[in-house]
Amino acid sequence: MPIPTMDIHGFLPPGFHDCTLREAHTAFCYTPHRRQLFLNLLRYFRLWTINHLHPLVYIDGGFSSRKAAPPKDIDVIVDIERFDLRNAQVARICTKLLDHDSIERAFGLEVFPFHRVLVNNDFTMYFQYLKPEQRSALGLDSAYRKGMLRVQI
Numbered sequence: 001m002p003i004p005t006m007d008i009h010g011f012l013p014p015g016f017h018d019c020t021l022r023e024a025h026t027a028f029c030y031t032p033h034r035r036q037l038f039l040n041l042l043r044y045f046r047l048w049t050i051n052h053l054h055p056l057v058y059i060d061g062g063f064s065s066r067k068a069a070p071p072k073d074i075d076v077i078v079d080i081e082r083f084d085l086r087n088a089q090v091a092r093i094c095t096k097l098l099d100h101d102s103i104e105r106a107f108g109l110e111v112f113p114f115h116r117v118l119v120n121n122d123f124t125m126y127f128q129y130l131k132p133e134q135r136s137a138l139g140l141d142s143a144y145r146k147g148m149l150r151v152q153i
Contacts, residue, residue, distance in 0.1 A: 003027045003149065009138050010066030012147030014128065016058065019149050021045075028063055033070050037063055040107040041074055044097075045153045048078075051093045055079050059149040060127045061110065073104070077123045077148075079114040124148070 003019050006012060019027075021042070029035045041059075048055060056079040062071030078098060085091045094113075097103070103111045112123040128145045135144060 004147070006066050007146075009140065011130075012064060012149070014145040015147050016124070016150040017147050019151060021151055021153070024059060024064075024149055024151065031070065034063065037071060037074050037108060041076070041109060044076070044103065044107045044109055044111075047097055048153055051097075053083065053090070053093060054153055055083070057151050057153055058114070058124055058127070059151060064149050065146070073108050073110050075110045075112070075127060077112045077114050077127065081115050081117075085118070 003017055003023055004013050025038055029038045045057070058077040058079070059074060060077070061073060061075035062069065063074040065071075080094050080098070083090050083094060085094065098111055098113045100111055103109055112121075113119050114122070114124055116122070127148060130138075130140065130144060130146065132142075134140075135142065
């Protein structure tokens with residue numbers, strides 16, 4: 001299913017929009033800066049796949065919008081629910097690849113885990129909200145929600 005058209009505010013419609021990495025690239029890599037961010041994202045995803053882990057990921061932030069300012073990073077939520085975290089090797093890999101600060105330094109990505117039981121915050125819900133200053137600037141009320149891309153890597 002193709003990525004839906006942005007709304008008049010430059011955001012995806014509410015919900016999770018399944019797509020391929022190729023579709024995400026086509027839709028959002030329209031400047032050299034965005035292409036570089038996306039290359040960093042692919043390098044990060046490669047760390048998961050070389051470890052034989054293929055999580056479902058949610059892509060958000062300024063990257064998956066059409067806001068005027070260039071995105072400073074890409075927000076990535078990694079769903080680790082289906083991994084056997086009792087397996088020491090899997091747990092070690094997840095811990096390393098979800099280390100927020102080291103991933104931000106290495107790839108310019110903001111990474112967050114998703115696990116309904118182990119993580120105390122559902123980032124997939126959190127990131128559908130706009131910051132109050134964004135809502136105010138656009139004249140939107142607190143009920144406004146934006147969508148996110150969802151990709152299986």
